[in-house]
């Protein structure tokens with residue numbers, strides 16, 4: 001039986017796993033490994049420790065479908081809409097720049113529900129806390145080493161992590177990438193940001209006329225979302241959640257600072273923008289070292305669509 005490993009349980013990894021399963025007729029052992037503790041990658045949804053139903057999308061906020069992708073990726077959108085995983089974004093996002101013909105979707109159960117859907121469909125064995133460190137060739141098989149535990153062998157590996165993390169891998173894989181490819185890959189740059197999720201008690205009112213707000217001119221905060229309002233799931237039984245994304249310059253400046261210090265700085269700026277905000281009952285501050293690609297290189301299938309961003313296949 002062919003043994004296939006997908007590294008990364010984000011959108012690209014989960015969708016690759018689902019497509020591999022759909023398109024393979026013979027027996028297939030499919031595994032997905034991720035170094036994180038849960039699936040989602042940059043499409044993660046965090047939960048309040050007090051109520052798992054009080055959630056916040058800390059990475060991707062909504063999915064923009066351009067007229068081009070509405071055609072070429074129609075089956076993906078149809079499937080996610082039919083399963084009620086995606087819904088059209090109907091709540092007001094102030095300052096959002098919309099191009100003609102574009103349409104935005106949100107995931108009512110949190111953006112990571114898209115990934116969970118594909119992982120389930122793939123039937124793959126999903127392992128968390130599996131951080132791949134080395135890939136070597138042994139007797140015509142790829143031997144994959146992780147930070148802890150024994151190495152395992154596969155016939156095919158699909159790498160879906162951000163490019164800098166692919167370039168950190170050790171072993172024979174380093175010889176597979178030509179000098180020219182390496183130069184091109186090293187040229188792919190990512191922005192860095194912080195995201196802060198704030199979780200509130202049920203019944204807390206956050207009295208603003210928008211569900212999302214893009215901010216210009218603040219050195220620290222670029223975007224605020226009342227996340228449950230953005231996803232149209234406001235309820236008297238579940239507290240609201242807020243998501244704050246920092247500006248890229250702030251993310252770059254404070255990249256190596258402690259999460260506690262960064263969280264404090266974000267709170268100080270938030271008080272200027274939304275004075276008198278109630279006290280949250282829980283917080284989650286997330287550093288995105290590799291957030292988004294401002295200019296995408298066309299390497300190893302690097303595209304602008306959220307579906308399939310960076311994929312390297314190793315046979």
Ligand SMILES: Cc1cc2nc3c(=O)[nH]c(=O)nc-3n(C[C@H](O)[C@H](O)[C@H](O)COP(=O)(O)OP(=O)(O)OC[C@H]3O[C@@H](n4cnc5c(N)ncnc54)[C@H](O)[C@@H]3O)c2cc1C
Nearest residue numbers: 008010011012034035041042059060061062131132161306
């Ligand atoms: C703050 C923010 C806001 C965004 N907003 C939007 C938006 O509104 N709309 C939109 O479409 N997109 C948005 N994006 C971009 C979108 O989230 C990404 O394009 C998409 O999630 C990328 O998915 P991926 O699977 O390719 O990569 P990732 O989600 O990064 O998945 C890669 C996975 O690989 C794992 N990994 C890395 N190294 C290893 C290793 N050595 N071993 C094992 N596992 C490893 C990681 O833990 C991760 O889970 C945003 C991103 C961020 C960070």
